[in-house]
Amino acid sequence: MISAVQLSAEVLAVEVPYWGQSLLRVLGGIVAVLLPAGTIVYVFLFKMMSFMQSRLGPMEAGPYGSLQLVAEVGKWLQKEDILPTRADARVFKMAPIVVLVSTFLLVAVVPFGPDAWFTNFEAGVFYALAVSSLSVLGILMAGWASANKYSLLGGLRAAGQLIAYELPMVLAVIGVIIQAETMNLQQIVLAQNTGSIFGFDGLGNPYVLTQFVGFIIFMIAVQAELTQAPFDMPIAESELVSGYMTEYSGFRFLIFFIGEFATAGVFALIASVLFLGGWGIPFAWFGWTDIDVVANWMNLVGPVIMITKMMLVAFIIMWVRFSYPRFREDQLQRFAWKVLIPLSLANIAATSIFKVVM
Amino acid sequence: MSITDRVLGDRQRLAYIASQAADARLNVELETEGMTLNIGPQHPATHGTLRIIARLDGEQVVWAEPSCGYMHRGYEKLAEVRTYPQVTTLVNRIDWLGSFANEVPFILAAEKLMDVEAPARAQHIRTILFELSRIANVSLFLGDLGVQMGAITPVFFAFRDREYVLNLIEGATGGRFHPNFDRIGGLKDDLPKGWIAETKAVMKKLRTFCDQIEDLLFGNEIFQSRTRGIGVIPRDVALQYGLSGANLRASGVDWDLRRDHPLPMAWNKADWKVWTHPDGDSFARCWIRLQETREATKIVDQLIDTIPSGPIMAKVPKIIKVPEGEAWVSTENPLGEMGYYVVSRGELGPFRVKIRSASFNNISIAPWVLRGVYVPDIVTVLASLYFILGDIDR
């Protein structure tokens, strides 16, 4: 495994000391989280949503509305940061940070290229799923601390929903792990790009084809994790005003807003790694057989491919978000326990039988 | 119609038992100290300033009671000090979405007292504008229904197509929301040139809008699971509370004032269908309103082609003194049955005007229907009852 040090040595042809390398990783991490969040917000939330509703969306800030995001951030920064009197101050301040931290931890494990990765855990997938349930804590803290009946209701609903949808997400991912026989994300990407379906290896073996049921369950579970439209009971504007985020304003709300869309971006990244073959193009086209053989320019092209796949997955998430009404939370729970979990168990059984037979 | 041909037979009984069972469940559960949630006057789900005080047990509503009065403008007192033309400007601000539809019953009541009849052409144009304001009102309901349920997109479709109708009304009457176009004995002016052709084009757009909303919302599984069997109002309770309009027809009562109550208007000249639905739940109410919008476009299409020529205003003295007497006229407004009980003493203005607005009765059933319902369903049931605050508080 070439570590990032060699990567920077060869590509940048300069010897980067250890502290330089970790600085590089931290900056890379922030960029890898904020960049997709920003593009998703702008492209989908502002532009695509308005096009779907036959209007043009923000046009004033910058040419064709491109600087709208900067305007929004500016607006929130100069808004007053209200702390409700009876709120539990410390927990109230901590909540948005916890939600954002879980996103940054999540992105640390996503590979962007043969050498361009932050950490290369053996148990990458396990770590990712464990960390993603951290945001539930943040939301509960926000709901409880803002001492407001609506946010309390929102927080409790969020807790129930997120936990109910952790399970199908994990079970859907197990199908992928069985097929790739590894938990290391880098290896999963490798398996997808070098594998072959019934001998035809021109397209590699992206798990979205063989694991289609797993992909559907994973997408639904991600939609619920992000509290997006069909599952946005916690932030149900027409009942709970805006759920656990009601009392937040100014910079803290900005963190929540970034958190929400950064998590959407990172989950889309993970979905594209697990199901769409991550940063790789099917290796058969280039005659590569193993990870060391892959050409160096792949470290630069890899992130671009990842971003396009992420935009594809995010398009699906947002598209569903804009055209579906909201579940009631008891239907939501019933849908999770009675439909998704049995389906994912069946998927695991089928994959394992298929694995053994093949 | 895929939805109607599905078997709806015993659904009403099933849903009714479910909502009654909610009552039983409530007093059986362990007695936890309930939380009083105050869905306050500025809540996004209320069309205006309605406050609902709900006592919750967890997510379930034990007792809910709307408290209105935040929007009370005292119309009945104001009407006593105004002359007849001034009251028509006052009156179209009660149900501000379908505002031309408010003026018509008041003017008909005054005409009944003076036993003057508007010429055929005026009656025709009045009916067309009445149906146009119905479309403007109910199309916003269809869009707003989506927002109450969380779907963001339908509301933009509704506003986009509603703009065409509002431009039509403004073209003919001068005011988008408050036309003030009706006069005792006829209308203020005639239609501008090219208005008829424009209306036909807009009606086609409206029909595609209805299909789009049907696909986007009504065909949606989540929407159906959110509204079927929720907020069931059986027939006799609906009658006792005086529900009217789509809410009454959704509980299976075949009563439409346009057809059953003869008025000097042109409804009988067009053939259209009155839709009823046996279920009486939220879905039935919303579905009936969608069909009514389609019927309204059909009515307008038929009437547009057969407008008789002739005067627009009957022979009426310039200063109107309505002879002594009492009259009651009610028409099928977009929200329900809206009626005016005008008592006149022969002066310039009415002596007493009792305004019977549809939403006041539609909401008086809320405490009964909201018992044992979940918190998100409060919004669903109120959205399907479809009230406008000006109507309740007058």
Added chain:
Amino acid sequence: MKAALGDRVVDSFHKDDLWLRVRTDAWKSSMRTLRDTLGFHYFSFLSAIDWMPSPYGRGEDDPTEPPPVRDTTIRPGYAGGDTRMQVFARVGNPVSHVSVIVKVDVPDAQPTLDSIHDVYAGANWHERETHEMFGINFAGHPDLRNMYLPVDFEGHPLRKDYPLLARMIKPWPGIVDVEPLPGGSEGGDDE
């Protein structure tokens, strides 16, 4: 209709709508018979009328001239009536689509009437509104709180002797104040 209600109907009037006036003490029983025997299940509305003409007029009299004299005779409307305040309700038959307006006198001394909220559940809110607007209290009504007005509002706005303040404070701009020609008119004909 008269057969079923019998002697409770005091007076009736018919002009393309039907008005009935019922004896005050027979108000609840007649509503019950209307609903049960004659099938008038649909409750449309209930309200009251104060027949005394308002002493303030339309607030449009010229403050300079002496206030005009106004007749304060109490003349009831259709189907007669001899008290100042009358409660009237309208109920309909959903099958035959016929509706009737039932009137009843409210004794002037202490305006009370027994509530019909158990006959027609919808009457609950209407009675609360009539109570706060006219001061008629309904015996047997579960909670006669104010419907629209704040809890501590005294006075009953829809009574004719309750002044409409908006028109009291502001002088009426419609008063003609075109001063005459200085030094009298030289007989020019006013166009």
Added chain:
Amino acid sequence: MKGLGVTLGTLFETVTKGANTVQYPHEKEAPPTRARGVIALHEGNCTSCMLCARSCPDWCIYIEGHKELAPPRREGGKPRQVNKLDRFDIDYALCMYCGICVEVCPFDALFWSPEYEYSEPRIADLLHDMSKLGEWMETVPEAPELEAGADKKKK
């Protein structure tokens, strides 16, 4: 599932055929000729008969005038006594655009003009005086011809 089709369809429709919204500060939508935007006063016709002020439901028209001698119409005739307007204000903060004054005016002094951009930072400026109302006169459009089948009315 059909819902997804509708939203996607609208997406392509908006991209191809352009959205329904109008970018207000740059493009402006012309209101129909009969729109009731603002009331314009034709001073010459007004004889301060106060009919409009009397019939306004909101009491928002304030008129003061005085009598004056005007030159006779025919040379030998007596000087005419004519009402001259001193003050004719319409308070647009109170006005509810009902149009009764325009209709009730016997001398055709008041007209509707579809102008709608006269918002003011201070509410007191909404009290338009005689000269301001005069300025609106040239924005008053021609009366639109009527739909076929309408009999020709005098006005």
